[in-house]
Amino acid sequence: MADSLQTVMDYAVAVARKAGEVVQTALAGDRKVMTKSSAVDLVTQTDQKVEKLIIQSVKEKFPTHRFIGEESVAAGEACELTNEPTWIIDPIDGTTNFVHSFPFVAVSIGFSVNKQVEVGVVYSCLEDKMFTARRGRGAFCNGEPLQVSEQTDVHQSIIATEFGSNRDPEVVDKIFCSMKNVLKLPVHGVRSAGTAAINMCLVASGCVEAYYEIGMHVWDIAAGSLIVSEAGGLVLDVDGGQVDLMSRRVLAANNRSIAEKIVKEIVLFRPPRDDALDHKQ
Numbered sequence: 653m654a655d656s657l658q659t660v661m662d663y664a665v666a667v668a669r670k671a672g673e674v675v676q677t678a679l680a681g682d683r684k685v686m687t688k689s690s691a692v693d694l695v696t697q698t699d700q701k702v703e704k705l706i707i708q709s710v711k712e713k714f715p716t717h718r719f720i721g722e723e724s725v726a727a728g729e730a731c732e733l734t735n736e737p738t739w740i741i742d743p744i745d746g747t748t749n750f751v752h753s754f755p756f757v758a759v760s761i762g763f764s765v766n767k768q769v770e771v772g773v774v775y776s777c778l779e780d781k782m783f784t785a786r787r788g789r790g791a792f793c794n795g796e797p798l799q800v801s802e803q804t805d806v807h808q809s810i811i812a813t814e815f816g817s818n819r820d821p822e823v824v825d826k827i828f829c830s831m832k833n834v835l836k837l838p839v840h841g842v843r844s845a846g847t848a849a850i851n852m853c854l855v856a857s858g859c860v861e862a863y864y865e866i867g868m869h870v871w872d873i874a875a876g877s878l879i880v881s882e883a884g885g886l887v888l889d890v891d892g893g894q895v896d897l898m899s900r901r902v903l904a905a906n907n908r909s910i911a912e913k914i915v916k917e918i919v920l921f922r923p924p925r926d927d928a929l930d931h932k933q
């Protein structure tokens with residue numbers, strides 16, 4: 653598999669770029685907005701079209717590989733991570749941004765073998781930034797090596813997080829309580845890019861010290877998790893333990909010192925796991 657991983661990486665980059673062109677073109681036109689799990693969980697025809705394009709292109713080259721794609725899962729496909737080579741796809745990460753022309757939108761493609769992400773590609777379409785990583789070979793943006801921030805003092809840091817698309821009042825309270833706790837540490841700032849994948853690339857680039865979220869999905873973070881770890885960062889569960897990509901909980905940080913400070917401020921809860929969820933509900 654070692655050399656073929658480079659073939660996978662090159663193909664993922666080419667497909668992500670092609671997908672990004674479709675997203676850019678769609679941004680210039682009208683977007684028909686539909687909803688999924690709630691009134692604020694948005695999807696457009698472009699999400700569906702881009703996911704089909706990615707899966708069809710990959711199937712032509714790698715007919716035996718498996719897929720976990722956000723919109724395929726929404727349409728009823730299983731969200732099951734096995735040991736088989738699997739492409740984990742978010743065709744548009746930041747659909748709400750896309751709908752509103754808020755300028756952070758990414759195509760996220762992770763590739764796993766034996767349940768371990770081996771290749772990560774995040775294409776930030778509007779910035780034209782191609783983030784890439786291969787396990788053990790470093791992380792890059794447009795070919796330039798990435799390195800997380802060296803900051804160890806949380807009070808000198810910026811922390812990224814997201815509001816998510818769950819509007820259950822109890823969940824919203826927990827999310828805001830965590831944000832308030834982090835802000836009051838104090839930190840220099842709290843930011844939301846509106847896309848988990850770009851938040852993770854911001855950690856990898858050293859622009860923010862950490863990103864955490866409870867409620868996102870495996871396709872939001874699969875590629876970004878490798879990009880962060882290959883840039884020298886840590887990817888953990890929000891309780892500081894080992895990350896589980898299916899658990900819908902993640903903390904990506906530049907180092908353990910910052911991670912430990914953030915863990916203490918997060919109000920923990922467990923959304924239904926991706927591999928236990930009926931995504932059609």
Ligand SMILES: O=P(O)(O)O[C@H]1[C@H](O)[C@@H](O)[C@H](O)[C@@H](O)[C@@H]1O
Nearest residue numbers: 745746747814816846847848868
């Ligand atoms: O835009 P999508 O692909 O739906 O992903 C978003 C996710 O659903 C939200 O939970 C997160 O808060 C956003 O950061 C995601 O990127």
Ligand SMILES: [Mg+2]
Nearest residue numbers: 742745746872
């Ligand atoms: Mg997403």
Ligand SMILES: [Mg+2]
Nearest residue numbers: 722742744745
């Ligand atoms: Mg998406």
